[in-house]
Amino acid sequence: MSDTRHFQVVIAGGGLVGASAALALARKGVSVGLFERRFCGAQASGVNYGGVRTHGRSAEQLPLAVRARRVWNRLPELIGIDGEFVVSGHLRLARLDSDLEALHAWSDMAREFGVDSLVMSGDAFRRRYPWLGKAAIGGALCASDGHANPRLVSPGFAAAARRAGAHVQEQTALSDLSFDGRRFQMRAGNERISADWLINASGAWANTVAGAFGETVPMKPIYPNMWVTEPLPRFIEHNLGVYGGGVYARQVERGNCVIGGGRGHGDGEYAQPSTATTRAVMRDACALLPALRDALLIRTWSGVEGETPDNNPIIGLSNTTPRLLHAFGFSGGGFLLAPGVGEVLAELVTVGETSTPIEAFAIGRFTQSSVHAALPIK
Numbered sequence: 611m612s613d614t615r616h617f618q619v620v621i622a623g624g625g626l627v628g629a630s631a632a633l634a635l636a637r638k639g640v641s642v643g644l645f646e647r648r649f650c651g652a653q654a655s656g657v658n659y660g661g662v663r664t665h666g667r668s669a670e671q672l673p674l675a676v677r678a679r680r681v682w683n684r685l686p687e688l689i690g691i692d693g694e695f696v697v698s699g700h701l702r703l704a705r706l707d708s709d710l711e712a713l714h715a716w717s718d719m720a721r722e723f724g725v726d727s728l729v730m731s732g733d734a735f736r737r738r739y740p741w742l743g744k745a746a747i748g749g750a751l752c753a754s755d756g757h758a759n760p761r762l763v764s765p766g767f768a769a770a771a772r773r774a775g776a777h778v779q780e781q782t783a784l785s786d787l788s789f790d791g792r793r794f795q796m797r798a799g800n801e802r803i804s805a806d807w808l809i810n811a812s813g814a815w816a817n818t819v820a821g822a823f824g825e826t827v828p829m830k831p832i833y834p835n836m837w838v839t840e841p842l843p844r845f846i847e848h849n850l851g852v853y854g855g856g857v858y859a860r861q862v863e864r865g866n867c868v869i870g871g872g873r874g875h876g877d878g879e880y881a882q883p884s885t886a887t888t889r890a891v892m893r894d895a896c897a898l899l900p901a902l903r904d905a906l907l908i909r910t911w912s913g914v915e916g917e918t919p920d921n922n923p924i925i926g927l928s929n930t931t932p933r934l935l936h937a938f939g940f941s942g943g944g945f946l947l948a949p950g951v952g953e954v955l956a957e958l959v960t961v962g963e964t965s966t967p968i969e970a971f972a973i974g975r976f977t978q979s980s981v982h983a984a985l986p987i988k
C-alpha cells in the first residue's frame with residue numbers, strides 16, 4: 611500500500627488567497643489539501659489594514675476587483691460570519707489640483723468597468739466633510755467599497771473550507787516539491803503528498819515554491835506600517851485614502867481608528883513597525899483628520915507582503931510545469947481581490963479557463979532566464 615496521500619489539488623499557503631481557493635474548490639466537490647506552515651491567516655491576510663477597495667485600481671485589475679467585490683457581499687453565506695465587513699464607501703482624497711484631475715480621469719476609466727466614483731471639491735466637499743482638515747481640497751467617493759476585519763475574515767475562509775470538506779493542515783510547510791511528469795510530489799511535514807494540481811499561494815515566500823519549478827519572479831518583501839487608536843467618537847464615515855498614497859484610515863464600530871501608511875522594517879520573515887514612519891505618517895494623518903491630534907495610539911504593527919515591479923499579482927498557469935497555478939505577489943492590494951482569486955483558481959482547475967481576464971497577471975511577463983531571490987523559510 612502506498613504511504614503517499616493524494617489530493618486532486620494541493621494548495622501551498624493558508625492566507626486568504628489559498629483559503630478562498632480551497633473553499634471554492636471544496637464547494638465544487640474537488641478533493642483539496644490546504645497546507646499552511648504556520649496558522650491560516652496569520653501572515654499578510656490576517657494583519658492587513660482591512661481595506662475592501664476597488665477604488666484607484668489599475669484597469670487590468672478592475673475586472674477581477676469587481677468580481678471579488680461581489681463575493682464580499684456573500685460572506686455570511688460563504689463563511690458563516692460577516693467579518694465586520696461594512697460598505698462604508700471609499701473616499702480618495704486630493705491635496706492638489708493635479709490630484710483632482712487624476713481622480714476625474716480614474717472615474718471616467720472606471721465607469722467602463724461599472725465602477726462609480728463621484729469626484730467632489732470646493733464648498734460642497736467642505737460642507738459634506740467638516741471633519742476633514744484643510745489639507746484635503748477634494749476627493750472621490752466610491753460608495754460600493756468598504757472595510758472589514760482581516761483577523762476574522764482570513765481564518766474564517768480557512769474554517770469554512772474545512773467545513774466544506776477541504777483538508778486544512780496548519781503548522782505544516784510544504785517542501786521537496788517536484789513534478790514527476792504525471793503528478794506533483796512533495797513533503798508536508800513528515801508526510802509524503804501527491805497531487806494532480808498544485809496552487810502556489812504562499813505569499814511573500816512564493817518564490818521558494820515557484821523556484822522548485824524553475825520560474826522565480828522579481829518580487830521583494832514590503833512591510834506596510836499600521837496603527838490603531840483608542841476608541842474615539844465616530845467621525846470617519848468612509849474608508850479613507852489619499853491620491854498618491856502615504857496614509858489611509860478607517861474607523862471601526864467601537865470607535866478605534868485603524869491607520870496605515872509608509873513602511874516598517876523586516877528581514878523577509880518578520881516585520882516591525884518604524885518610529886520614523888510613525889512620526890511622518892501621523893503628521894500627515896493629523897493634517898487630514900484633525901480629530902486625531904490628541905488620540906492615543908494603542909498598537910502598531912506591520913506584516914510581510916510580496917511586491918512585484920508592476921504592482922500587479924502573478925495569477926495563472928506556470929510556464930514550466932503543467933497544472934501548476936500561481937497566485938501571489940499582490941503588492942499590498944490582495945485583501946479585496948483574494949476571494950475573487952479563489953473563484954478564478956477554482957475555475958481554472960475545474961473548467962480549464964476563467965471568465966475573468968487575467969492575462970496581465972501572467973508569470974511570463976517577467977524574465978524567465980534569471981533566477982530571483984527566494985525568501986528562506988526559517
Ligand SMILES: Cc1cc2nc3c(=O)[nH]c(=O)nc-3n(C[C@H](O)[C@H](O)[C@H](O)COP(=O)(O)OP(=O)(O)OC[C@H]3O[C@@H](n4cnc5c(N)ncnc54)[C@H](O)[C@@H]3O)c2cc1C
Pocket residue numbers: 622623624625626627628645646647648649650651652653654655656657658659660661662663782783784785811812813814815816819833834835836870912913914915937938939940941942943944945946947948987
Ligand atoms: C500590513 C499590511 C496591510 C495591508 N493592507 C491591505 C489593504 O488594506 N487592502 C488590501 O487589499 N490589501 C492589503 N494588504 C495586502 C494583503 O494583505 C495581501 O495582498 C494578501 O493578504 C495576500 O494574501 P496571500 O494569501 O497571498 O498571502 P499571505 O496571507 O501572506 O499567505 C501566504 C501564506 O503562505 C504560507 N506559506 C509560505 N510558504 C509556505 C509553504 N512552503 N508551505 C505552506 N505554507 C506556506 C505563509 O505562512 C502564509 O501564511 C496589506 C498587507 C499588509 C502586510
